[in-house]
Amino acid sequence: MAGKTGDLNLTEALFDDQERIAIADSAWLFRGYARAQASEIVEAVRSVLRQAPLRQMQVPGGHWMSVRTSSCGDKGWVSDSRGYRYACEDPLTGRAWPAIPPLLLELAVSGAARAGFAAFEPDACLINCYQPGAKMGLHQDRDEKDLDAPIVSLSFGLPATFMFGGLTRRGSVKRFPLLHGDMLVWGGPSRMVYHGVAPLQAGEHPMLGAWRVNLTFRRAG
DNA sequence: AAGTACCC
DNA sequence: TACC
Numbered sequence: 695m696a697g698k699t700g701d702l703n704l705t706e707a708l709f710d711d712q713e714r715i716a717i718a719d720s721a722w723l724f725r726g727y728a729r730a731q732a733s734e735i736v737e738a739v740r741s742v743l744r745q746a747p748l749r750q751m752q753v754p755g756g757h758w759m760s761v762r763t764s765s766c767g768d769k770g771w772v773s774d775s776r777g778y779r780y781a782c783e784d785p786l787t788g789r790a791w792p793a794i795p796p797l798l799l800e801l802a803v804s805g806a807a808r809a810g811f812a813a814f815e816p817d818a819c820l821i822n823c824y825q826p827g828a829k830m831g832l833h834q835d836r837d838e839k840d841l842d843a844p845i846v847s848l849s850f851g852l853p854a855t856f857m858f859g860g861l862t863r864r865g866s867v868k869r870f871p872l873l874h875g876d877m878l879v880w881g882g883p884s885r886m887v888y889h890g891v892a893p894l895q896a897g898e899h900p901m902l903g904a905w906r907v908n909l910t911f912r913r914a915g
Numbered sequence: 916a917a918g919t920a921c922c923c
Numbered sequence: 924t925a926c927c
Contacts, residue, residue, distance in 0.1 A: 755926075757918035773917075822917095833917045890917075 702858075702868040714808065717858055717868065720882035722809045728801055728848050729875025732901060736850060738795035739821060739907060742766045745792045746784050748823055754778075760828040766792045769818040769914040771837070778837050780818060780914040794819045794911075801877075802846045802911040809879035811844040816911035824854065824906040826896040832859055832867070832888045839915025844881025846911040850874055851902030852894060859888035872908075874899065 702717065715723040728735060748762040751773040765771055769780040770791040784791050798819060806814035818838075822830070835845055849872040856878070859867040865888065872878065872891075880887065894906055 751917090753918050754916055755918055757916080759917065761917080763917095771917090778917075830917055831919095835917090 702870040717870070717878070718880070718884050718887065720810070721858065721880035721884040721887070722878070723870070723872075724805060724808065724877040724879070725873070726875045727805060727877035728850075731797065731801070732850055732875050734797055735801070735848070735909075736901060736907070738797055739909070742792045742795065742821065745787075745789075746770070747786060748821075749786055759830075760824075761830055762823045762825075762828075764821045765818060766798075766821070767794045767816065767818040767914075771818065771820045771914075780837060798848075798909065798911075801848065802909075805846050805848075805877045805879055806844050806881075806911075809844065809881070811879070811881055814843060814846070814911075814913070816843070816846070816913055818912050818914040820910045820912070822908040822910065824852070824891065824894045824908070825904055826852075826894050828906075829893040830891040832857060832863065832890040834886050834888055835912065836886065837914070838912050840913040841885050842881075843913030844879050844885065847872075847878040848909040849876045849878075850907045850909075851899045852897045852904065852906040854894055854906050854908075855892035857888075857890045857892060859890075861886055861888075863888060874901070 746764045856872045
């Protein structure tokens with residue numbers, strides 16, 4: 695009897711080519727897509743974080759997210775007791791968010807194109823930083839105006855178990871590792887899938903120590 | 916509710 | 924599923 699959840703056996707997954715792994719309908723994992731440029735990417739992220747520091751955000755209901763976040767781009771994702779939204783100003787500094795570094799933008803756009811999403815013009819890049827124990831519960835990305843644009847996610851540092859569910863909370867959830875340099879792209883019929891990250895396991899990464907850094911690019915509108 | 920608690 |  696099939697359960698409601700299950701591991702995605704990547705050795706049995708459909709390989710479109712050597713690096714592109716189908717996760718679901720219109721959802722693709724590009725193993726190690728950004729690995730060769732990881733050093734430059736991490737340096738660009740550090741530069742953004744000097745201008746828009748990491749912070750923990752409150753969610754409606756009063757709890758605090760375990761993940762530390764910042765943003766770059768025209769819009770940044772913010773949350774407080776009043777709710778979630780995209781904002782043009784960083785509430786921490788009162789200034790506009792830093793621009794998306796060109797290298798990151800180029801990777802996100804080229805990655806989206808390789809997944810079949812032409813002319814992706816992200817205006818928001820969320821920076822989610824996980825330390826051991828940090829997690830992201832199953833949720834939908836539903837605050838963007840343009841749901842035709844995909845979500846492009848880049849992972850660096852410690853490995854994480856990604857949870858990729860269905861269009862309802864009750865749908866089955868696939869779990870698979872996201873490793874340093876991996877890119878995940880989902881959109882179209884998968885755009886509104888529930889997804890999340892299991893609590894990060896302790897570890898030490900040569901480049902990032904006890905951290906996982908995730909960049910997600912969206913068209914917030 | 917990108918949160919937790921608790922119930923069935 | 925409920926949470927105000």
